[in-house]
Amino acid sequence: MSDAAHARYRKWWVCGLLLLATTINYMDRQTLANAATRVTREFQLSQEQYGNLETGFGWAFAAGSLLFGFIADRISVRWLYPAALTLWSLTGVVTSFARTYDELLICRTLLGVFESAHWPCAIKTTQRLLAPEDRAMGNGLLQSGASIGAILTPLIMARMMTEATGSWRFAFQAIGLGGIVWIFLWLALVRDSDMALTHGESKATAGDSSTFAAVREIIFNRRFLVLMIMVALINICWQLMRAWLPKFLIEGRGYTQSAALNFTALYYVATDVGCLGAGALTVWLCRRGRPVHSSRSLVYFCFSLLTLLTSVIAFLPKGWVLLGVLLLVGAGALGVFPAYYSFSQELTVRHQGMVTGITGVSAWLVSGTMQKYFGRLIDRTGSFDLGLAVAGWMPLLAFVFLWLLWNDPRKMEPKT
Secondary structure (H helix, E strand, O other): OOHHHHHHHHHHHHHHHHHHHHHHHHHHHHHHHHOHHHHHHHOOOOHHHHHHHHHHHHHHHHHHHHHHHHHHOOOOHHHHHHHHHHHHHHHHHHHOOOOOHHHHHHHHHHHHHHHOOHHHHHHHHHHHHOOHHHHHHHHHHHHHHHHHHHHHHHHHHHHHOOOOOOOHHHHHHHHHHOOHHHHHHHHHHOOHHHHOOOOOOOHHHHOOOOHHHHHHHHHOOHHHHHHHHHHHHHHHHHHHHHHHHHHHHHHHOOOOHHHHHHHHHHHHHHHHHHHHHHHHHHHHHHHOOOOHHHHHHHHHHHHHHHHHHHHHHHHOOOOHHHHHHHHHHHHHHHHOHHHHHHHHHOOOOOOHHHHHHHHHHHHHHHHHHHHHHHHHHHHHHOOOHHHHHHHHOHHHHHHHHHHHHOOOHHHHOOOO
């Protein structure tokens, strides 16, 4: 095999490691959602209090996104990434020892801070490793790890949370410790040179501006406003479904814990299909001559239509039709992300960590706050249906802002 071919294959192996890191990230995150009914019963929580746990996670994720976004532009991602993964994995283990609501809230908040480092590190890696036309596929692989982690977590926890095998606490410990192996794989495969500027993007074109000047240039860019709005809206849909789906199935439609967790795993299979399918479809359109920006936009629009199906959930009782609709919603909810990440990667080269960090603040402040009010709405109405219906419209609303404000997209077409 030639050196060029070896380098190309190695880059996709690194993307596989990014997929695995996202898997670990989501497994540590999803432990609470999958143990939600047991945790709320043990700690005697209202729906709003459970929402507060997710809000604390979300607000901490927002603050951490800003922090790690700036750090990722200054410290080699090769070292920052494994350090952050170690911290969030250990925090997941420590959560299992929480004995009060306040301790649980503190652990959940710390988990949000440390997990937030994943996205600035991962998005910066795909930007540096891959050519523009390959980034949607690379981002699709990266994001699909969310589905894999969310598939594995309910299957593992369903078997650990039986009366015979123990409580939710042991599941938190086992999942938290499982990610440490990734660190050795990352350090063995990734080189410092992988994070160098590539694809003809010289230091001059990437920009040598100061941090203050770079922040000013980015935040006053019209397209950056679009990204801030888009990421907030698509995360409302994704994060509400992520945090509340098992509770909706158990408490809203009467499924058993085992049935709900098994379906939750299937739901995330559908999200993975949507995510990888969106990335592959974008590459297919680009290779048949369609401009990169319009390819991403078309794929995004199509997948955002699927999330609108949450509007019919209120009319569907327990049964296969309801579950089928949820699978389509899941495919759409994650399928919009590869296009969004690819849009963000065209805004800047040198300051990709900063862009990911600042947009992460928008994503998590808004979606995190919505967790609290979603829980309050359930407490007041006794139903999950209205909140889910509204959440499903958010990705399409984000597309409207993209269509109206992403002016003159031809200037954003990457050179291939």
